[in-house]
Amino acid sequence: MPANAVTSLTNHQIRLASRPVGLPTRANWSATTEPVTEPSEGGVLLKTLALSLDPAMRGWMNEGKSYIPPVGIGEVMRAGGVGKVIASKNPKFAVGDYVSAGFGVQEYLTVAEADMKRSGLGKIDLRAGSLTQWLNVLGMPGMTGYFGLMDVGQPKAGETVVVSGAAGAVGQTVGQIAKIKGCRVVGIAGGAAKCEWVVKELGFDACIDYKSGPSAVKEGLKAHCLKGVDIFFDNVGGEILDSVLARINRSARIIICGAISQYNNTTAVQGPKNYLSLLVNRARMEGIVVFDYADRYHLAVAEMAGYLKDGRMKSKEDIVVGIDTFPETLLKLFNGENFGKLVLQVAVD
């Protein structure tokens, strides 16, 4: 792309305007435009194709200490994504290369050579998986599920694995890997359609529809985990975590990946009142942050690409089109409307 073509482009962006209390609203965001700047020597200019929308984004909007700094007021909202190199002054990247990076919620991103590592910029191979699979099984959710299950959970064949948010991006990866590793897998998801998909398409042994009644989770665990729960991969927290704690086995492992039920609380987080089950069962509850495994992503990607190829792993993405829909699209995660990994398509390739 010639230089004058670059400078004629306009970059539409979504910025954090204020910190939400409870669910984010339109008023928490501002839409801005900026001219696109040419890359400096050694840098690249990227065009955003699709962005990953994740529950963790809600945490990044809050002030205060977490595993990464919050998004500042007035900053472009943080988001991982996939896109294409449209101008390059770096011999490692050619125009037309597909990449993943911390794009932010915007149409273009110029990355200086010095910022490439920090932005997580890396080429992606569409033979291993589609663009949106690179945001799902082969992306952060997939890595989270893989390393959370394998490194923290340490599953053994024959064990019973329960995963909440089973139809979500992390959940679908966790459950399918656990099946591949020889475990019995029980999902927890919201609604009959998601549960049916998880069992029929992904091959989980069972799936509990937590929306089907007030004691659906308790009874479902009783019915489907006859030998108790050895591993619980939790994306949800709240009552679901407590119900599973009541059914764990000795030496069980509970992987705390998230607590989507609590992210928009305007009161305190609901702590697991059954946590003393950890004592009774000599069990362990442990948190996972995917970035810690960055030096092994390539190994997990290679393994999962193999499963995608041989059909043992499937993926589902829920794709919404248009950067302007970001404020409303994000909310689909919190009301459970998304079916599969939520992706915001920003441009057509």
Next chain:
Amino acid sequence: MPANAVTSLTNHQIRLASRPVGLPTRANWSATTEPVTEPSEGGVLLKTLALSLDPAMRGWMNEGKSYIPPVGIGEVMRAGGVGKVIASKNPKFAVGDYVSAGFGVQEYLTVAEADMKRSGLGKIDLRAGSLTQWLNVLGMPGMTGYFGLMDVGQPKAGETVVVSGAAGAVGQTVGQIAKIKGCRVVGIAGGAAKCEWVVKELGFDACIDYKSGPSAVKEGLKAHCLKGVDIFFDNVGGEILDSVLARINRSARIIICGAISQYNNTTAVQGPKNYLSLLVNRARMEGIVVFDYADRYHLAVAEMAGYLKDGRMKSKEDIVVGIDTFPETLLKLFNGENFGKLVLQVAVD
């Protein structure tokens, strides 16, 4: 002791009469007497000298699944203790031998040969520690502290270890071992006297008096754990657990040994609302039950006896005399009145 002397003895016992709601009262207990029976071939007759009174006893009084079955209504209350062999039909035990065992709250215990393992009967050596130290540092609380800290906590020199219930039986052991292993140790205890003892006598680096004000724990942790908390050994639960969760370091270990603040609740246990700190800090919360380490008790006892001998470890027992005081004496644990390991002296040696 000649056989006719045995059969003339009367065994005073305390039995569980009903399950308490909240704090146990006199009405939950019944005092009974039984004639003492001679040991069968291979068995022994033991005289109780002192019993260990532990927070865990409150849990044993409840119905329902736990790490051991509850004490049945009408049964002699379960209690570990130390005593003396007063009649023996087993060549491994001589009259006059000191032993520890699951005596129960009673003056005498006849143990058949087949029940010796189940009752935990074993000789104790008073050169390694005094009778009451065998209920403290060298007994169950000491073993709990040792294996909880060393196996679950895995302390490294230079790390900061916080222990709640610091002046109690488990707490005093945990803190002193952590000091010996080169850690910075901060206790949490109730009252200035306990805190002073923990620092001046046991050598903790600091001790926070949780009774000294509503935000004493929060502020104390801030003041005394400048580099955060690497290991938290929790005997208390509730607000204290939440306050520590807010200050843990990356890869911190939280050992859940008990939750004395919650045992007499008539409402649900207070779950740790800051549990997502486990996620942010990639930290681990894990339960411990001492019985799992039975095959290694002798190693820990040998190590701790060495520390007692060379003066690096001290112990404090709070001794109350008289089996009849059991119902009230037990309550000292729950109102924090005991200062050191609570021991019920049943007879004078």
